[in-house]
Amino acid sequence: MTTETGIEGATREDPLVVRELAFLGGQAAPGGWRPPEDLPEVAFSGRSNVGKSSLLNTLVRRKALARVSQTPGKTREINFFRVNNAFILVDLPGYGYARVSKQIRAQWRPLIEAYLRHSPQLRGVVQLIDARREPMPDDIAMLDFLADVGAPTIVVLTKIDKLPRREVPSRVAGITAALGLDPEQVIPFSAVTREGRDDLAAAVAELVAGPSWRTA
Ligand code: GTP
Ligand code: MG
Numbered sequence: 290m291t292t293e294t295g296i297e298g299a300t301r302e303d304p305l306v307v308r309e310l311a312f313l314g315g316q317a318a319p320g321g322w323r324p325p326e327d328l329p330e331v332a333f334s335g336r337s338n339v340g341k342s343s344l345l346n347t348l349v350r351r352k353a354l355a356r357v358s359q360t361p362g363k364t365r366e367i368n369f370f371r372v373n374n375a376f377i378l379v380d381l382p383g384y385g386y387a388r389v390s391k392q393i394r395a396q397w398r399p400l401i402e403a404y405l406r407h408s409p410q411l412r413g414v415v416q417l418i419d420a421r422r423e424p425m426p427d428d429i430a431m432l433d434f435l436a437d438v439g440a441p442t443i444v445v446l447t448k449i450d451k452l453p454r455r456e457v458p459s460r461v462a463g464i465t466a467a468l469g470l471d472p473e474q475v476i477p478f479s480a481v482t483r484e485g486r487d488d489l490a491a492a493v494a495e496l497v498a499g500p501s502w503r504t505a
Contacts, residue, residue, distance in 0.1 A: 420477065
């Protein structure tokens, strides 16, 4: 690959250069306000505290686009971030956090499900799973739901900096096999070391560029 420096292979091109970034707002209830459906969307899903906001910040190379929470379960709305006036990153509320009330949990599910079922511009979903743990029943249910909806799905295994380096390949292979995923679908990731950022950026760029599976 020829790079800007003109030295072959000296640097890799960034698959996602962020020039413009805007927070468009949040959707709090199914059928409630959301931004106009005129740009392709990629949604990010995962258990509360899995590192979703940290991953979004790493992806767009900003310190605090999405709020990184001290208190898990803080993100209760669907948040929309527009990038380069070209596509929208969608931060779904984290599911599965035990300490929020039953009532709030009962509100999240229809909100997330309605978004995933009915958004005409959705191009795919990035599903986050903590690399250190066995996938939880909630994670498996979400992957089943995404398969049912038919959404192209990428799985990111988060917080790999917390694993001993030599264990990373076998953990990644183990979770990939346990979930019946194609290894091509799985990206090991760390918001601390930024490992996996460019692979994720390339995968998101590819989803955005493709047609919607709903209309294809
Ligand atoms: P909610 O919005 O509350 O559901 O959480 P979230 O999924 O957005 O997670 P968030 O990014 O807020 O991170 C939760 C905690 O994990 C924070 O303390 C982060 O600093 C930490 N964290 C996130 N990503 C990483 C990572 O890659 N490595 C390490 N070591 N810690 C991380
Ligand atoms: Mg968050």
